[in-house]
Amino acid sequence: MEQIHIIALSLIAVILVLVIIFFRFFIRRRQKSSSEAQIEYIAGLNYLIDGQNDKALEHLRKSVRLDTELIDAYIKIGDILRSEGYAEKAIKVHRDLLVRRDLLNLKRTAILKSLAQDYKVNKEFHQAVTTCEQILELDRHDANCKDFLLSVYEEMKDWRNAFDLLKKNSTISKSIKASTLACYKVEEGLALTKLKKEHDARLCYREAIKFDKKCSAAFLELAHSYIREKRLKDALTALKQLVQNNPDNAELAFTRLKEVLFDLGQFGDLEKMYLELIKSNPKVIEAHLGLAEMFEKKGEYLKAVDICKSALEIDPHRLDIKLMLVRLKSTLGMNEDAVNIARKLAEEIVEDHHNYICEKCGFHDHVYFWHCPQCKAWNSTKKVKSAYH
Numbered sequence: 001m002e003q004i005h006i007i008a009l010s011l012i013a014v015i016l017v018l019v020i021i022f023f024r025f026f027i028r029r030r031q032k033s034s035s036e037a038q039i040e041y042i043a044g045l046n047y048l049i050d051g052q053n054d055k056a057l058e059h060l061r062k063s064v065r066l067d068t069e070l071i072d073a074y075i076k077i078g079d080i081l082r083s084e085g086y087a088e089k090a091i092k093v094h095r096d097l098l099v100r101r102d103l104l105n106l107k108r109t110a111i112l113k114s115l116a117q118d119y120k121v122n123k124e125f126h127q128a129v130t131t132c133e134q135i136l137e138l139d140r141h142d143a144n145c146k147d148f149l150l151s152v153y154e155e156m157k158d159w160r161n162a163f164d165l166l167k168k169n170s171t172i173s174k175s176i177k178a179s180t181l182a183c184y185k186v187e188e189g190l191a192l193t194k195l196k197k198e199h200d201a202r203l204c205y206r207e208a209i210k211f212d213k214k215c216s217a218a219f220l221e222l223a224h225s226y227i228r229e230k231r232l233k234d235a236l237t238a239l240k241q242l243v244q245n246n247p248d249n250a251e252l253a254f255t256r257l258k259e260v261l262f263d264l265g266q267f268g269d270l271e272k273m274y275l276e277l278i279k280s281n282p283k284v285i286e287a288h289l290g291l292a293e294m295f296e297k298k299g300e301y302l303k304a305v306d307i308c309k310s311a312l313e314i315d316p317h318r319l320d321i322k323l324m325l326v327r328l329k330s331t332l333g334m335n336e337d338a339v340n341i342a343r344k345l346a347e348e349i350v351e352d353h354h355n356y357i358c359e360k361c362g363f364h365d366h367v368y369f370w371h372c373p374q375c376k377a378w379n380s381t382k383k384v385k386s387a388y389h
């Protein structure tokens with residue numbers, strides 16, 4: 001009996017020792033593979049910083065083979081796939097991570113942020129929005145996520161939601177916020193115009209003006225809407241308001257203004273308008289130019305010459321004024337003067353373009369824009385003048 005006891009005890013002891021040896025071996029192996037995984041992960045990160053995505057991907061994949069718990073490595077793998085144009089694969093990688101149990105909120109947020117970007121790149125905008133909402137459920141103050149969500153709404157042309165979200169934002173400056181909100185309203189109005197809802201569109205333009213009295217786009221579109229509905233007097237009011245509220249952009253209104261006044265049979269009012277504008281904002285050269293053109297048409301060449309000269313005192317590099325001066329002088333038979341001005345001009349000109357440039361990213365266009373097509377910034381447009389313009 002006692003012998004059986006001893007054998008049983010020895011057997012238990014042997015099994016115990018084997019179990020201990022097995023576990024120690026297993027734990028060491030795990031520790032070893034875990035530290036190897038860390039080394040691979042760091043190597044992957046370094047390649048990523050260097051911009052060598054292929055090598056980064058190779059090392060990150062090795063790291064997750066060694067340690068399947070390396071969530072950050074999986075996140076990065078997905079991010080690289082997205083940046084290489086495989087957004088769908090990235091979505092799969094990131095979504096699979098969310099299935100894991102016991103994810104800490106911090107990790108869950110990081111995964112969701114990457115996933116939201118995948119969806120945006122893959123143009124699955126509604127999914128991107130839902131994902132952002134999940135992030136905001138975890139932390140409703142996540143400013144980064146809100147900015148991203150705003151960019152998704154912009155991409156979707158969902159101007160109402162973009163408007164509501166930005167309106168609640170208290171981190172950006174009041175003036176930038178107001179002018180961007182105004183732009184959203186202009187965009188919403190343009191969308192309504194496409195649906196032939198001119199009245200509703202105009203309400204949007206008017207709301208835009210309430211937010212930003214200098215919103216040239218809103219005044220212009222308001223005028224265009226009235227012109228489409230043949231309400232020329234209202235269009236005229238909108239264009240005059242644009243000139244008054246934002247004289248720097250007055251030239252945007254002039255072409256339309258001339259057409260509307262002509263159609264209304266009030267072309268004579270133009271002279272009065274130019275004179276008023278020159279008095280209140282002498283730097284608006286277009287007003288001088290417009291006035292000089294009127295005098296030229298009426299055959300009052302000397303008056304036109306005087307206006308050109310006073311305009312050049314304000315802005316000595318206006319090509320159109322100088323060319324007009326050449327034309328006027330030759331019409332007046334003052335050929336020597338005309339030749340001298342032309343010769344001097346030809347010598348001085350190096351470049352004579354004026355462009356609208358985005359101050360944020362440098363994109364430029366010859367047409368005024370308020371929403372940069374390249375970096376998507378609002379109201380970042382600046383008129384760039386070379387010596388001659």
Ligand SMILES: [Zn+2]
Binds near residue numbers: 359362363373377
């Ligand atoms: Zn830009």
